Amino acid sequence: MIPYGKQEIIQQDVDSVISVLQSDFLTQGPQVPAFEKSLTDHTGAEHAIAVNSATSALHIACLALGLSEGDWLWTTPITFVASANCGLYCGARVDFVDIDPKTYNMCAVALEAKLKLAQQNNCLPKVVVPVHLCGQPCDMKAIRGLAEQYGFAIIEDASHAIGGRYEGDPVGNCKYSDITVFSFHPVKIVTTAEGGAALTNSAELAQKMDLLRSHGVTRDESLMTIESHGGWYYQQVELGYNYRMTELQAALGVSQMTRLDDFVEARHRLAKRYNQLLAELPVTLPYQLPGTYSGLHLYVIRLDLDKITKTHREVFDSLRQNGIGVNLHYIPVHTQPYYQEMGFKLGDYPHAEHYYREAISLPMFHLMTEQQQDEVVRVLRHVLEVE
Template sequence: MIPYGKHKIFPSDIDAVTKVLNGGFLTQGEQVPLFEQAVCDYTGADYAVACNSGTSGLHIACMALDVSKNDIVWTVPNSFVASANCARYCDADVDFVDIDPATRNICLQRLEQKLIEANKTQRIPKVLVVVHFSGSSCDMKSIAQLTSQYNIKIIEDAAHALGARDAEGHKVGMCAYSSLSVLSFHPVKSITSAEGGMVLTNNADVASKLRRLATHGITRDVSLFDNEHVDDPWFYAQLELGFNYRLSDIHAALGRSQLLQLDNFVAARVTLAKRYNELLAELPITLPLMDESSSWHLYTIELQTHDRKKVFNALRAGGVGVNVHYIPIHYHPYYRSLGFELGMYPNAEEYYANAITLPLYPTLSFEDQDKVVKQLSEALR
């Protein structure tokens, strides 16, 4: 079976992990700060806080922006549930903005219209979680211009997009137009730390809060306390309610080693995406826009006339491990229980009804890619 996504581990990655295993610290050593700095150096962000998943990163990102009960957070329905769950963890309300059918990212026209309507009812969101679907950056400059007049903070869900650039050439993660950017290092993402995530920001105070929230709310910064014990050499104190979202040194060492391969990984993905677009051009399907600034986490087609389930099953039977990204968030029973209904976001729903994700990963051979194309052609016949 050719999987839809797959990681690549090098001997240097194994050596990096083995070195940690043979060292003195498996966690809370030097590897996490080194990994954080390496990601800052790559993206151009000023601060980075590692955590144990992208989901954890989204959670503390919302908390760092003081999202709480009676607040509202907007995101898109065309994403994994974590993009919305992060607000619900903070007891905030969630609403969605439909996608652009061409880019599959947030629709600027729908966003502008929804902001005008929300302003009339005094239900402006505190935060907008922008999702860079499949690795293609949203139009961040335009989004920032639309939201700034309402004092809305932006979190970039960049789980798909490490290694990508926006329309102005900024690396995703730089936070050129956002308060925070959240990365994921799951094995099918741009690079992997096995499990892990990271939150990037250019605000020192926000970074400090993120770090506390990821480590139980605890700090050793004595300047934050008026306490008779602050002179004790062992002093630490919990300033707020946080979580144990730490990343281990083992994971960080793997992620830091993988980061050295990131540009090569992305270049391979771009080459494969271009080749798909050429090989599939004559089939009755809608292809993704060719974005050479994308990190190409996913390659997703849309069927035009065929039964998706039959095509999906035929591809799986032929040894092609296709998938579907994503079931719209508002389709899930939990969000249905909050009042969301089918038909509310037609662009995302139409996309989902016809979408199939084809295999795409840096080590996908042309031979296997040809097999994918052949099996898809046969399934469509």
């Protein structure tokens, strides 16, 4: 089976992890700050807070921005459920903005229309979470302009997008957002096994997220309510969580970050080749928003169902049965039973639902060989009955 995604672990990565195992620190040592520095060095952001998952990063980002009961968080329906759930964790209400049918990201035009209506109904969002699906940046300048007009904070969910660029600058620099979140799950571009990070240019937000990832506990006397009792003393000043990243994960991340540019360049070579090999098939190829450079975590095609005899499911199942590990990113969040119990229903976000009926993620990982790619295309042609 050719997988849709796969990490690369080389001896350098193994040696980095072994060095931690042989050190004095398995957690809360020097590797987590080193990994955070690699992220700020790459992106240009002022601060990075490494945590145990991107879900945790989204949660503490929402909390740091003051999201709470009675507030609204808006995101896109085409994302993993964590992009919406983070609002529910804070007691907020969640709503969605339909996608742009070309980029599959949150549509800035639809966002503006929804904001105008929300302003009339006095229910503007406190936080908006645009998601850089597949690694392609959203139209962040437009979204930031709307944030300034309507007064909401922005969390970029860049779980797919490390190594990407917007207007020539690295995704994660927070030029157009308050906080950016990365994921380091094994199928992502860079992995720490499990892990995530929240980046920001705000010292205040960074300090808040630093507290929230570790029980709300501090040894920093400047944050304490009374003078320290001694070297052993700490205070809990927030209700925080155990969201810390381990030294083992961070060491792997430091090693992986040295190859980030190579990873993304390889994905772009593969995508260019896919574009050429699939050009004559009855599928829609990925669109690239001008002024952006995708991290290319995923390569998603859409089936032209009017030109083939098989259904979406039949194509998907046939590909898997023939050794092609395709996937589908994502099931629209508003169609999940948990969200339908809140009142969401089919028809609410038609572009997202149309996308779901046609989308398939083809294998895309930087170690993929041309022979593997040729096999993916050969099987796809056969399944689509294009010979």
